[in-house]
Amino acid sequence: MITVHDLTKKYARTTAVDHISFSVSKGQIVGFLGPNGAGKTTTMRMLTCFFPPTAGEATVAGFDVLTQPLEARRHIGYLPETPPLYLEMETVDYLRFVGQLKGLSGEELNRRVAFVCERCAVGDVKHKLMGKLSKGYRQRVGLAQAIIHNPDVLILDEPTAGLDPRQIIETRELIRSLAGEHTIILSTHILPEVEQTCEQVIIINKGKLVATDSVENLQARFRGVESILIDIAARTGAFSAPSIQERLEQVAGVSRVVCRDQQANAAVFEVESDKGRLVRGDLARLVVEAGWDLNELRPAAMSLEEIFLQLTGAESAAASTSATPENNA
């Protein structure tokens, strides 16, 4: 649905996007991840034909953005970082205007306007001036205008920026529900958002493509040390977390054991082992032979946040390690 090949954008002195290539197939949700100023918006603007690339090519729905911009735009719904609203217009007039701009008319226009009002839950502010809408409603009206012509491709630039937590959840759900019928690219610098909404992730930093993969693969790829969470409970009364920890540390191949959670007769430990060493079997045997209950034994997935920090800069490595406990807990 979208193919990007060696796309480059140079400004007067800086290179905002530097030879990036990726492709997105139909119906996917792709997260476009990067720190501020990484070139996310620039890439999206090239895809939406807002400005042309300096070099390289991109096609959207089979149309080249440089040579067939009008056809490409017909297949794109775009929500810029700030929703492009005319504050002196009423919501419904605005949606009608956008619909007409995208080529809808007559009965079809009425139908689509009614549909997007319902889909994006903006029906109750239909006749309000948009200047009086709250940030959350503005964002939803922005989404509504992006999908009004039922485009094949949706390009959303930080769709949840500036919303309150409930609105963020609602917007994410809305976006997820739009997948399937639309191919979606959304940019964000919020990592859990990608983990929760996207199937694929493209990470860029300083204009360069750092990684592109499915969310699961990325997590697997960047698990530096094998990290295992193990939940142990005592069968009988005697239970002392430090002593258990000590015994876990004695298992061959284990490099570090951290107590994550401790209750009266149960505890959760995170066990780190050297990469490639299979210690799970030994751990399980130890627990069972010592007469404890093994409630859970699972690999601790690395959160995207850590991957992101690892990929996008050495200077954040320190932050990455200090952030680990909260993120994995």
Next chain:
Amino acid sequence: MRNAWIVCRRELGSYFTSPVAWLLVTLYSLIFGYFFWVYLQSFLLQSMELQMMGRIAPTNINEEIIRPLLANASFIGIFFIPLISMRLFAEEKRNGTIELLTTSPVRDMEVILGKWFAATILYCWLVFYSGISFCFLFIYGHPDWRPLAIAYLGIVLQGAALLALGTFISTLTRNQIIAGAGTFAACLLLWVFSWVSSFNPAGWAQVLAYLSIITHFESFGRGVLSSKDSIYYLSVIFMGLFLTARSLESLRWRS
């Protein structure tokens, strides 16, 4: 062209839902009404004096009232034109709505034509209000309507030409005040370019005088539909819109 009409309708809508259009028409009517009253009073006084001296009063309302008034109307116009055109693109750039227009399946030229046309319609609407004053002349006197109509055509053409320039200047900045001030300066300069030729017969002064917007209004003001002057206005419109298109295009390459 359908798209240009869509843009134009939205643009007019935003002029009229905000107080802009209503404020402009009030001020324009007020100022024009004052001019009308002054000219009418001096005309009445003059004809009364002449009658008392026993001479036949000069009853050419066209020459005495309509012509100078419309010359003034075209001058008042240059104060209002920047106010109309300054927001056209500057506001879109500031609000980010320009991203909607430039990522929709619409040609740049359609957007430009729509916006310029909306501004011209608003200007016509202002000028139309000055016509109300002239109705009184038709009630109490017998002026010739043909020169009046041609003078109005001149005013509208002049307005459309300056609005095209204003549209161009509006694409250069995201600040409406800068756009307005720039447009006003351009209008005023085009107005006074003709002054050079009064003391300098050199070739460049003649060129400057030709470029002046006022020298081309004279024939319209006299009630003469001159093709030379019409072509001047049309070419200014063309140039203004052409520059706007290039400026929007450069925005895409630069920004």
